[in-house]
Amino acid sequence: MANLGQAVVGIIVLLVVIAGLLYVFYSRTNAVEKTGYGALAMLALVSLMIPVFWIVEGNNHAEAQTRLFSTAVxxxxxxxxxxxxxxxxxxxxxxxxxxxxxxxxxxxxxxxxxxxxxxxxxxxxxxxxxxxxxxxxxxxxxxxxxxxxxxxxxxxxxxxxxxxxxxxxxxxxxxxxxxxxxxxxxxxxxxxxxxxxxxxxxxxxxxFGEAKDLTSQKTVSLDMVNPGDKGVTCDSKTSCFTPINIKVKVGTVITWTNHSSQPHTVTAIVGQDTATHKDAPQIFDSSKGDSSNLVKTNDTFTYTVTQEAYTFNPDHTVIYYCRIHPDMLAQLTIVP
Structure with missing residues (x-):
C-alpha cells in the first residue's frame, strides 16, 4: 500500500514538472531555444519515469511474493x-x-x-x-x-x-x-x-485423557511404575505416573510412591508447555530445585493441594513431570 502511494505521488510530481517544462517551452519564441528546452523536457521525463516505473514494479513484485506465500501456506x-x-x-x-x-x-x-x-x-x-x-x-x-x-x-x-x-x-x-x-x-x-x-x-x-474423579477422597495414593507393570502404559520409555490424570479437591493430601526401578522427581510445571518444562516449585517440587534430591525406589513424596494450585492455570489443571526423565508426565485437575 505504501508503494502504491509513492507511485501516485511520483506521477503527480511528474505531471507538475512536465507542465512546467511545457510552459517554458511554449513561452520561447526562438527555435534554437525551443529545441534545447524540448530536449531538456524529454530528458526530464525519462529521468522521472524511471523511479516511478521502479516503484510500481516493486509493488507488483511484493504483491506477487505475498500471493506465492499465501498459496504456500x-x-x-x-x-x-x-x-x-x-x-x-x-x-x-x-x-x-x-x-x-x-x-x-x-x-x-x-x-x-x-x-x-x-x-x-x-x-x-x-x-x-x-x-x-x-x-x-x-x-x-x-x-x-x-x-x-x-x-x-x-x-x-x-x-x-x-x-x-x-x-x-x-x-x-x-x-x-x-x-x-x-x-x-x-x-x-x-x-x-x-x-x-x-x-x-x-x-x-x-x-492425559479423562481425569479419574477422586474428589470424594481426602487422601489419595499415586504410583510411579515401570512401563508395563500393573498393566500401565504411557508415552515415557522410562517410567509412568499412574493414574496419569486425577480430579481432586483443594486440601486433598496426595502421596506418590516410587515402585519403579529408577529414582524420580515430582515437579509441577508452568502452563501447558510439556516440551520446555518451566518448573513451578511454588506449587510443588519433590526435589526442591535440586536434581540430586530424588524420590528413590520405594520412597514417597506427599503434597497437599492448595488454593494457589487451583488458580495457577486458567483451566485449573497442574501438569507435573520428572526432572530426570522429562518424558514422564501427568496431570492434576483441581476443583474447589
Whole structure:
C-alpha cells in the first residue's frame, strides 16, 4: 500500500514538472531555444519515469511474493493436516490449541531460523525433550531421508508454520497474511471430518485423557511404575505416573510412591508447555530445585493441594513431570 502511494505521488510530481517544462517551452519564441528546452523536457521525463516505473514494479513484485506465500501456506495446511496426526493439536471452541510439529510447540519452532526449520521438517528431527511419538515411522520426512515429502512440500510446511509468527510476517512484508492455523478447523471439517473429531476430543481431554474423579477422597495414593507393570502404559520409555490424570479437591493430601526401578522427581510445571518444562516449585517440587534430591525406589513424596494450585492455570489443571526423565508426565485437575 505504501508503494502504491509513492507511485501516485511520483506521477503527480511528474505531471507538475512536465507542465512546467511545457510552459517554458511554449513561452520561447526562438527555435534554437525551443529545441534545447524540448530536449531538456524529454530528458526530464525519462529521468522521472524511471523511479516511478521502479516503484510500481516493486509493488507488483511484493504483491506477487505475498500471493506465492499465501498459496504456500494453504498447501502447507493440507500437508500438516495429512501428516501431523499424532496429538499435534487440539480443537476447542473451533480454535486450534497447543499446536505442535515433531514434538516442538509452534512458538518454540518459530524461534528458529528458516534453515533449522527446514532441517527439522526434512530430516524428521523430533524434539528430544518431548514424549516419543507412537511410531517413529510415522514422523514425516523428506524423500531424501526415506520419507514422502518432496522439496516443495518442505517449503510449504515451513511457510504454514511461519504464518503463526506475526514478527516473521511483518519482517518479510506478509503483514496481511492470515495465520494458517486459524482456518485449520474449517479445512478439517471440509476435508477430514474424522481428524476434526479426534482433534475436538483431544482438545476436550488433552494428552492425559479423562481425569479419574477422586474428589470424594481426602487422601489419595499415586504410583510411579515401570512401563508395563500393573498393566500401565504411557508415552515415557522410562517410567509412568499412574493414574496419569486425577480430579481432586483443594486440601486433598496426595502421596506418590516410587515402585519403579529408577529414582524420580515430582515437579509441577508452568502452563501447558510439556516440551520446555518451566518448573513451578511454588506449587510443588519433590526435589526442591535440586536434581540430586530424588524420590528413590520405594520412597514417597506427599503434597497437599492448595488454593494457589487451583488458580495457577486458567483451566485449573497442574501438569507435573520428572526432572530426570522429562518424558514422564501427568496431570492434576483441581476443583474447589
Amino acid at each position: 494453504e498447501r502447507g495446511q493440507a500437508l500438516y493436516a495429512q501428516y501431523c496426526t499424532d496429538k499435534c493439536y487440539g480443537i476447542k471452541d473451533d480454535k486450534v490449541i497447543n499446536p505442535k510439529y515433531n514434538g516442538y510447540t509452534i512458538e518454540e519452532i518459530n524461534k528458529l531460523s528458516d534453515d533449522d526449520i527446514t532441517r527439522i521438517i526434512s530430516a524428521g528431527v523430533y524434539n528430544p525433550n518431548a514424549p516419543a511419538p507412537v511410531s517413529l515411522s510415522a514422523i514425516p520426512k523428506s524423500d531424501l531421508y526415506g520419507g514422502a515429502l518432496l522439496s516443495n512440500d518442505i517449503d510449504y510446511l515451513r511457510s504454514f508454520i511461519r504464518s503463526a509468527d506475526p514478527g516473521y510476517l511483518k519482517l518479510h512484508g506478509y503483514a496481511g497474511q492470515a495465520n494458517g492455523f486459524t482456518t485449520l478447523p474449517a479445512y478439517l471439517q471440509a476435508n477430514a471430518s474424522s481428524q476434526y473429531n479426534a482433534a475436538v476430543s483431544y482438545g476436550a481431554t488433552g494428552q
